[in-house]
Amino acid sequence: MKIIKKIIHVSALAAFLSTMSVSQAAAPPIELSSDVQELVAVVDANGKSQFKAVAADEIVPGDRILYTTTFKNNGDKASDKIVISNPIPNNTRFLSGTATGENSVITYSVDNGVSWGSVQSLKVKLKDGTVRAAEASDYTNIRWEYRRSLQPTEAKAVSFQAQLL
């Protein structure tokens, strides 16, 4: 009974959120954009292999993908308590240690955003009931908590890398 109530509650909230975002879409004070690029290994003049971001035109299984989320304050007031959450896209695997974001606390979820934790604290429960430390490939979502205020006209970016399965 309680569980059913909860599900109804969650779906109602989701509906509320989606209608809100539609109504706000006309003039959001913060502009949020997501960009995808492919990372290809190139060998520089010194013989070192480095990744270079190119347009995501030709991506096949195994390729490395760079996602960049840019947020910019178009309003006339400072914004704070900014939290960006991003599900790991379908058919991809998060690459360990690739999430970046200045002045941000980065946490992960292994249960579609129900609970969040650090790389060290996250656990997953296996089919046989045993619990093990979560691996990067277990992550379902990433979250950046931006610890500063975003001043008017200021723009920042966070990013992470994934591999196409």
Place this chain on the structure above:
Amino acid sequence: MNINNNILKISFSLAVLLGSQVSFAGGTEAGTVVENTATLSYSVGGAAQSDIVSDVADFTVDNKVDLNVTGDSATNILVGPSSARSTTGNKLSYTLTNEGNLAQDFEIGVTHLTTDEFDAGTAPATATPQAAEVCQYTITPTTVPATALTGPHNLADAPIVSLGIDETALIEVICSMPNRPDVDDGHTSTIDVLATAVDAAGDIMVETAAADTEDAIDVVLADDDAATTTDTSDRNAMHSAIQTFEIDAPMLSVLKTSAVISDPLNLTVNPKRIPGAIIEYTITIQNTSDSEATGVTASDLLTAVVDGEVAFVASSIAVVGATGTVNTYASDTVTVTGITVPAGTIAAPGEVKVTFQVEIL
């Protein structure tokens, strides 16, 4: 309430773990659109504002063309000389796997390696006992299509097999072995099976030129270099493997010697070959190949008995180095059947000795 919460969480993480399994070894299917959306929450002046959802960043998964041909045996397939194509063991097996991320057509080519020692299935020096039967092959996909592949195919054919993602096809090549004096134990015949990824028109798959669109399905070749004579580079939409027939034939030699055992006067001390003396003949059969020879028969017509010069000593036939033989003496002939000569080498041949005695008349 708390307990309910926990149950919810656990069921969520379980579902995630199962859902994140890779469904195909070849990876995400070509044409899949991978989307990403970020959500941002924020406050202004301490008041929480509505979430903002980003635009969708997406791309279409391109077609990775990848294939692999492997020979099913790590060692040479041993065959008998002058054996028929229908002989159970006269078969080389290969497995073709579609390792790409889309269903793909493959053209099959089967050829003789030119650098081996003989070509199986070619004309023998004599038509008997085994006439040449050209090599043929069959293709058996794991999922047999509605329009079944006709076969068997000849080497000149270039049949096409369609394989879904991760599907495999078994390719089996059968040949007769020639009856030729120069094709004996240890000689090899190698056959190459090449698979080429082709499009619907039967043309070889080519990589899409650079600088194309994000939403189209482009072709990327991803096959490895098989390092065979038919596939010498990676990313060429081809892969091949070789397997080898090796003739496995016992190589026998026969030597007959005689020694005098006793005579009526000297008895066994320095006996001489005088009338009444007992002579022992030894037939030595040696095998220098690495396979044993079974069902060998040794027979010796004693012409000296026919001529009335010697007499066979009854029950004097003995066999050393083999058991279970049938030893007979009839019609002036010594016959030993059912001999198994063990395998050996040129330095240390497998050996069986047959001895029998006669008395000088």
